[in-house]
Amino acid sequence: MAPKKSANLPDEVEEIKKSLDFLSAEIKTVAAQQNKIMELMGEIQSLKIQNIEKDKKITFLENRVADLEQYTRMNDLIISGLKTRHRSYARAAAASEDTAAGRGGADAPEVDRESLEQQVLCFLDSKGISVDSGDIEACLRSKNTTATPAIIIRFINRKKKYALIRQGRKLKGTNVYINEHLTKKNADIARRARILKKQNKIQATWSTN
Structure with a gap:
């Protein structure tokens, strides 16, 4: 005897489709946020490198001024x-x-x-x-x-x-x-x-x- 088809099957399929669409949209949102976070992390790393270089330059200039003062x-x-x-x-x-x-x-x-x-x-x-x-x-x-x-x-x-x-x-x-x-x-x-x-x-x- 063939299984009895559910009368609500089309509705269930529609609900599943909506859920998948929602999950897909959420995944896209999370992916976009992750990309944004990665971009920000890249900018932060770049700023850190710039800050280190500036600190080196400041230290060099301070030492140079000190040397000139001693001179x-x-x-x-x-x-x-x-x-x-x-x-x-x-x-x-x-x-x-x-x-x-x-x-x-x-x-x-x-x-x-x-x-x-x-x-x-x-x-x-x-x-x-x-x-x-x-x-x-x-x-x-x-x-x-x-x-x-x-x-x-x-x-x-x-x-x-x-x-x-x-x-x-x-x-x-x-x-x-x-x-x-x-x-x-x-x-x-x-x-x-x-x-x-x-x-x-x-x-x-x-x-x-």
């Missing part, structure tokens, strides 16, 4: 720990003393009228260190706010600078130090190196510019 200091030395009198203060103090003593400023002690450069040269000379003032291009205090600001000396060339560095050992025990005028970045590296030396993790440390 501008190649004739400089920095003296730390040396106490000096500010010229304007010295003049005011001398004038006050002169007024109290009833005499003119011409009789004020010569040391009170010395420039910063003269004070530095006088100190160095007292320690047996010879420096010709004609070899100095500039002498000024650093902008730090410590009680004893460091003093920056710029020589006319590096030979004159190294001549003073070689005499630096004569300052041993004075708490006055002569060093290269390093940038903040290089000075920090030098400071960390000195710490490692104190910890006996390295044998020696030095800087040259």
